[in-house]
Amino acid sequence: MAENTRDEQRSYVLTIILFIAAATGICWLFRFLRFPETNIVVVYILSVLLTARFTRGYAYGIAATVIATCMFNYFFTEPYFTLSVNDPTYFVTFGIMTVTSIITSALTTKVKQNALEAREKEAEASALYQLTSHLSDAADISDIAAITVKTISDILNCRAACLCFDENGQPEQSFIQQKNSNEQLRRNVDDKEALLLRMENLRTAYDVGAEFYDWPIYGRETMLGILRIPNEAAEQMSDAQLRLLRSMLESAALAMDSFRSAQERIKSREEIAQERYRSNLLRAISHDLRTPLSGIMGTSEMLMGMTDPKDSRYALAEGIYKDADWLHSLVENILGLTRLQDSRLVLNKQMEAVEEVIGVAVMAIGKRAPEREIMVHIPDTVMLVPMDAKLIDQVLVNLLDNAIKHTPPAGEISITVRENIEEGVAVFTVADRGTGIASVDISHIFQMFYTTHGKEADSQRGVGLGLAICESIIKAHVGTISAKNRKNGGAEFTFTLPLEAENHD
Amino acid sequence: MTSKNETILVVEDDTQIRNFICYALKQEGFPYTTASTAQNALSILVSNQIDLMLLDLGLPDFDGMEVIKKVREWSEMPIIVVSARDQDKEKAAALDSGADDYLTKPFSATELMARIRVALRHLYKIGVTKAQTVLSVGGLSIDLEKRIVSLDGAQLHVTPLEYHLLTLFLKNPGKVLTTQYILKEIYGVGYGTDTQALRALMAGLRRKIEPTPAKPRYILTEIGVGYRLVDE
Numbered sequence: 001m002a003e004n005t006r007d008e009q010r011s012y013v014l015t016i017i018l019f020i021a022a023a024t025g026i027c028w029l030f031r032f033l034r035f036p037e038t039n040i041v042v043v044y045i046l047s048v049l050l051t052a053r054f055t056r057g058y059a060y061g062i063a064a065t066v067i068a069t070c071m072f073n074y075f076f077t078e079p080y081f082t083l084s085v086n087d088p089t090y091f092v093t094f095g096i097m098t099v100t101s102i103i104t105s106a107l108t109t110k111v112k113q114n115a116l117e118a119r120e121k122e123a124e125a126s127a128l129y130q131l132t133s134h135l136s137d138a139a140d141i142s143d144i145a146a147i148t149v150k151t152i153s154d155i156l157n158c159r160a161a162c163l164c165f166d167e168n169g170q171p172e173q174s175f176i177q178q179k180n181s182n183e184q185l186r187r188n189v190d191d192k193e194a195l196l197l198r199m200e201n202l203r204t205a206y207d208v209g210a211e212f213y214d215w216p217i218y219g220r221e222t223m224l225g226i227l228r229i230p231n232e233a234a235e236q237m238s239d240a241q242l243r244l245l246r247s248m249l250e251s252a253a254l255a256m257d258s259f260r261s262a263q264e265r266i267k268s269r270e271e272i273a274q275e276r277y278r279s280n281l282l283r284a285i286s287h288d289l290r291t292p293l294s295g296i297m298g299t300s301e302m303l304m305g306m307t308d309p310k311d312s313r314y315a316l317a318e319g320i321y322k323d324a325d326w327l328h329s330l331v332e333n334i335l336g337l338t339r340l341q342d343s344r345l346v347l348n349k350q351m352e353a354v355e356e357v358i359g360v361a362v363m364a365i366g367k368r369a370p371e372r373e374i375m376v377h378i379p380d381t382v383m384l385v386p387m388d389a390k391l392i393d394q395v396l397v398n399l400l401d402n403a404i405k406h407t408p409p410a411g412e413i414s415i416t417v418r419e420n421i422e423e424g425v426a427v428f429t430v431a432d433r434g435t436g437i438a439s440v441d442i443s444h445i446f447q448m449f450y451t452t453h454g455k456e457a458d459s460q461r462g463v464g465l466g467l468a469i470c471e472s473i474i475k476a477h478v479g480t481i482s483a484k485n486r487k488n489g490g491a492e493f494t495f496t497l498p499l500e501a502e503n504h505d
Numbered sequence: 506m507t508s509k510n511e512t513i514l515v516v517e518d519d520t521q522i523r524n525f526i527c528y529a530l531k532q533e534g535f536p537y538t539t540a541s542t543a544q545n546a547l548s549i550l551v552s553n554q555i556d557l558m559l560l561d562l563g564l565p566d567f568d569g570m571e572v573i574k575k576v577r578e579w580s581e582m583p584i585i586v587v588s589a590r591d592q593d594k595e596k597a598a599a600l601d602s603g604a605d606d607y608l609t610k611p612f613s614a615t616e617l618m619a620r621i622r623v624a625l626r627h628l629y630k631i632g633v634t635k636a637q638t639v640l641s642v643g644g645l646s647i648d649l650e651k652r653i654v655s656l657d658g659a660q661l662h663v664t665p666l667e668y669h670l671l672t673l674f675l676k677n678p679g680k681v682l683t684t685q686y687i688l689k690e691i692y693g694v695g696y697g698t699d700t701q702a703l704r705a706l707m708a709g710l711r712r713k714i715e716p717t718p719a720k721p722r723y724i725l726t727e728i729g730v731g732y733r734l735v736d737e
Binding site: 292295299393 | 506519521522524525526528532575589592593611612613614616700701704705707708709712717718719720721725727728737
C-alpha cells in the first residue's frame, strides 16, 4: 500500500510542476505579447484549478496555489526575478489570487471526491446487483458458494474461497477456491473441527488464519459457511471494499437460507406424499392379503371338520390351514414391524394390570396349543404398569410361541413377573425347558431375519421377525429385552418395562 | 343338520369369506341372506325379516358403523361385527354404537357359531332378565333382591362398586362390554377416561372370584376393547 502512495505522490508533484511550468510559459508569452497582467493571473488560477482536477486531496491544490503565487511574484512583478515587490498593491493581488486559487482548488477537489464516491457506490451497487441476480439462478448451495467466490475474487482481485456447511451445521470436507478468472478448484479442509470451533467462538467479524481471513456466513439460525479471503488481499482491503464484502456475505447468506428453506419445503412435501403412499400400501397389504388368508383358513378348517381325521384328505386340508396360518402370522408380523419402524409411532400407553395382559396372551396360546400348560407367577398385589397392552400382548405371544416351538410337549413353560423397585421396572420372564439357544445365536437373536443355526426343521420355519418385533416394541416402551440359557436347560427371555410413565414435557 | 328359524344377514364384500360364512351357517341349518355393500344390506334389512346381522366393518361403499347406527334407529337385532386384527378403535366404537359382539379375522367356523349362539340367546333373554332376580354363570351367582353374591355356593363379600360391576356383567353374559361403557355405568358420565380405576377395580374383583387372576374363568379381558363375561 505504501508503495502505491509514493508513486501517486510523485505523479501528483509532477502534475503540479507541469501545470505551473506550462502556466509560467504561457504567461511569458503573454508578457512578450504585452497582454495585460490580469490575463497572467487568470492563467495561474486556471493552472491551480487544473492541478486540483488531476490530483487528489486538498494539499496539492494549496501547494499549487502557493507555488503559482510565488511564480507570479518571481517572474511577472517588478523587480523581476526576485520575490520582493515594488508596488505594495500587488500584495492585494497576491492575496486575492491565493484565496481564489484555494477556493477553486477546494471546490474542484470536492467535486472530484464526490464523483469518485458516487462511482464507488455505483460500482458497489452494481456488483451487489450482479451477485444477487446470479445467485437467483443458483442450483444448489455449492453453486451459490461458487458464484459468491467468483464475484468476490473479481472485485478484490484475489483467489477467494468458500467452505459450505451442511444441514447439520457441520463443515463440508472441501471448500471451493477460485483458481484463475474462469476456473475454480476444490481443496480439502485440513482440520475442520478446529476451524469450526474457531468460528463458533469468534468474537470479531472475521478470523485470521495462516492462509486466509475467514468470514463467517450467518444464516437465520445457524452458520451456513465460511468465506475465505487470502491474507495478502484481506490486508489491503479498503473500507469501501470491506463494506461491499459484508453486503455480499449477507446476500450469499440470504440466498443460502432461502435455498435451504425451499429444499425443506420440498422435502416435507415429499415426506407427506411418501407417508400417504406407505399407508396406502399398508392398507393394501392388510386388506388384500389378510382377507383372502382369513377365507383360506376358515374354509380349510371347515374342510377338516367335514373330513374323517384318518382320511388322507384331512392331512391335505390341515396342510393348507397350517400354511395359511403361518402366512397370516407373517403378514401380521410384517405389518407390525412396519408400523413400529415408523418413527412417529405413538404408543397407546395406559396403566394396565399385568395379570390381564398375561391372561390374554396365555389364552391366545391356549387356543393355538391347547395341550400346553403355561405356568404363571405374578405378585399377589395388583400391579399396574404403563404400556400399550396390545403390543405387549404381542410380545408375550411371540415369546410363548417361540418357547412352545422349542420345548418338547412335556417341558415346562412359565411366565414370571416381578417388580424391581430399585430400578423402577417391571421384569417379565418367559422361561422354557427346551433346547435352549446355541451360543452363536445369542447375540444375534433379536436381529431381523435372523434364523437360528440349530436344526432347521420345516415345522420350525420362521423368518426371524418375531423376536425383532419384540425388541422394537420393548424399545419403544423404553424397556430392555435379553435372552439367555437357563442353568438346567432351556431358554429364558427377560424384558423390563418402566413402572413410571415418562414425563411428557 | 337341525334347521333353525332365525334368518341371518351376512354383510361381507369378500366373496371367499362370505362363502365360508354361508357354508358354516348352512351346516348349522340357519337360513341366511347375503349383501356385499352397505346400501344393499340396508335395503334387505328394510324389506326382510332379519334376526341377526354379521357385519364386516370395511365395506366398499360406506362405513359399517353407519349401518349399525341406522339399524339401531328401528331394531334391536343382534349385530356381530367382523373386523381385522388391528382395528381396536373401530371395534370399540362399533360396540359403543350398538353392535353386540365382534369377531376378529381370521376366525373359525366354531368361533363364529359360538358367537351367533350367544347373541341369539341374548335376543330371547331380553325381557326375561328383567323379571329374573337371580343371575348366574357357572358357580357365580348374584341375587339382585337380597343383594348377595355367591361363588360355588359360598357367600362372597364384595364392595358396592364390585357388586355393581358384577351385576353389569351377569346381565350381559357373553357380551363384550367396552371400557367406556363400563366406566359410564359404574362411575357415571364424566369419569370416562379413568381406565386405571377400572383396571384396579377389576383386579380386586378377580382376586375374589378367580383362583388364578392371570387365567380367568369368568371375566375375560378383550385387550383394547373391554371385558366379556363367559357364557357357559
